[in-house]
Amino acid sequence: MTPNYRQARYDEELLIEKAEKREVEDNPLPESIARNEAPKIPDLPTHKIVRYFNRLSHMNYGIDTGFYPLGSCTMKYNPKYTEKLASLPEATTPHPYQPEECSQGILEIMWELQQLLADLGGMDSVSLQPAAGAHGEITGLMIAHQYHKDRGEERNEVIMPDTAHGTNPASVSMLGYDLVEIPSKNGCVDLEALEEAAGEDTAAFMITNPNTLGLFETDACQMAEIVHDAGGLLYYDGANLNAIMGKTTPGAMNFDIMHFNLHKTFSTPHGGGGPGSGPVGVTEKVSSYLPVPVVKEEDGKYKFDYDLENSIGRVKGFYGNWLVLLKAYVYILHEGKNGLESATERAVLNSNYLRKKLEKHLDLPYGELRKHEFVLSGKKMKDKDLKTKDLAKRLLDYGYHAPTIYFPQLVDEALMIEPTETESKETLDGFAEAISSIMEEEKELIEEAPKNTAVGRVDETKAIRDSVLSYMMRE
């Protein structure tokens, strides 16, 4: 029998009509806010809409599209299995107010994650609450403040090197501490300068190791000695953990407090304003100061512990960004300690392989070997009366995301590159070739880049001074 296509079409319309009617009957709107005219929704076939949104998605550039060498951000390839697990209803539907007896599975995962992170950081205990690295810094400094206060000490200074990431001085000033910046020597902390700066006013010394130049601070233990002798605490900014995981720990370097950027090192995509997570780890000395609640285990049952003796209190609503915590947990278990260690090895190998290739075209200040990232100077661009920014823009035409530029400020015309452990030799070779070709190109070509992207070069000053924020749908 030939099916009656007309009938099928008719039925579809009837269904829509019925649905609309039901909606009206179920949700009668007050007259005053009901529509008089049909909304102006363009009447488009599905394939046109699919093409439209597909085209938009191709204009975007992300880690799933190509190489993303942003330094100090660890844009690593985030495995899809963690995303998949974090989108299961068992993970997304629990309510923060549901009783502990009904959340034993989640609490167990949080408790185990606390232990795993403590082990990876060489710390004694961990709070999963802080929502990002910067939030961890603030939490850590609050702990240091309370610790000194309880000992009857007023210490109002925080020391950090001039290579510090911008969030470090920002956290310090948000808490009303005085910032003491010490100059680096050959890219690393100058012990004499630290010795001079440390004293009875020192609340803490903050550093990331390897530092933002990608150099490992081999004097970390001497730094700890200097700061501890002065009565201060040591804070480890864990953003660069991808370079030391499984090899050493901040605890082994005698740091007292640290944060982990789960969205950098442990599998949650970073950037774009998505939720982050910056658990804080501490050694025994300051364990009782952690924010509450922390998860504890008692006779095989898991519960929130609100009774830490000297706790600084809560730093976030509820218990931390649960789904980011879950992804980190799954990633750590999936990789195992050996897997994490080999991720570190590959990250460092990739970084040094690319550094060696790029050194031929751009300048590398401060010695040779780097950890997971390295910083080049684009000052050669000045020969053509161009800047690092022009090189970064031209890279977009070659299909690469630009590296971090103009940070750290210590390096003239800086380009900060972090290839991460997941990129292949072919990708790194391709990127190096792109830089090599750009360095041979005519000034005009570079100056006007990018030409192959959805949006060309924008006037950044005008964009800031004269921003037009609007929502627009093309007809």
Ligand SMILES: *Cc1c(COP(=O)(O)O)cnc(C)c1O
């Ligand atoms: C990213 C980063 C931070 C801040 O971490 P957020 O999670 O972005 O707040 C601090 N220090 C260094 C070195 C970083 O790279």
